[in-house]
Amino acid sequence: MQELAVPQKSLIRHTYAVTIAMLVIGQIQVAVFMQIKSLKDFLARRYFLSLIQFFVSFLSIQLYVFFFHIISGKSMWVRVVVGMWTYQVNTISIMKPAMKAPYLTLAVSFVFTYWMMFISAIYGYNARHHKRGLFVSRHNVILWSERIFVVTCFGIIVCDEMANVTIEFLTLLVYTLMSNVFVVIFAASLRRPNFYHPHDLGDFILIGQLYYLNYFALYMSIVWTLDVLLDIMEWDTSFFQFFNSTTKAPTTTHILI
Incomplete structure (x- = not known):
């Protein structure tokens, strides 16, 4: 088997830095938007807006990847504007359903997502070290x-x-498993020889943003899968409901003599 050369460690570190930064900002946006009741009600009554957001998101990521070699040669402000537009459009497009999810699902998904990132990084390193693993080409x-x-x-x-x-639960579970497997494949593939294009300025930003999309998809699919599971189990995860149940004052019994 052809020996796998180690790509530049700095590019991999930069890729993870971009991915983590985008993921943290995306998770903060989910938590903040959940507090805006007027926005939640507005989107809940207009299902077609979600489809429009999805269509715009689909076009944005396709065009961003296709023209990245041109965008990378433009001035800094052009690269920043295009990158932020693509990032925000894709973040919002998958965010909407979670606006009614309980905070428990956000917390569990937060921990699981970063745990999977840690496992993926370890697997990618070991797969490269042993020259075998779930490697795919940059194109794939x-x-x-x-x-x-x-x-x-x-x-x-x-x-x-x-x-x-x-x-709904079974469908979302399939999406979660797909994202779960692919983030591991992605981590291993980052270490393929000649994976990065050093001649493209900021190539690690493109890879980091694509990696972010998969982790954010994993994060949101876990959030929504857990939310549906809690609905099936009929569990009340409201913080205030839990707080009231644990601090409820005991009833007073009057004994008549």
Whole structure:
């Protein structure tokens, strides 16, 4: 088997830095938007807006990847504006259904997502070290990153309108498993020889943003899958409900003599 050369460690570190920064900002936005009741009600009554957001997101990521070699040669402000537009459009497109999810699902998904990132990084390092593993080419990484994000985004939007929670749960579970497997494949593929294009300025930003899309898709699919599971189990995860139940004053019994 052809020996796998180690790519520049600095590029991999920069890629993870971009991914983590985008993921943290995306998670903060989810938590903040959940507090805006007027926005939640507005989007809940207008299902077609989610589909429009999905369509714009799909076009944005396709154009961003296709023209990245041109964008990378433009001035700094052009690269920043285009990158921020693509990032924000994709973040919002998959965020909407989680606006009614309880904080418990956000907390569990937060821990699980970063745990998977840690496992993926360890697996990628060991796979490169042993010269075997779930490696795919740069072209396939980019292609499947877009596909899995688009499928997950569209699936979550559709599942949000389903009446059968059992089918909804099973569908979301499939999306979660797909994202879960691919982030591991992505981590291993980063260490393939000649994976990065050093001649493209900021190539690690493109890879980091694609990696972010898959982790954010994983994060949101876990959030929504857990939310549906709690709905099936009929568990009340409201913080105030829990607080009231644990601090409820004991009733006074009057004894008549």
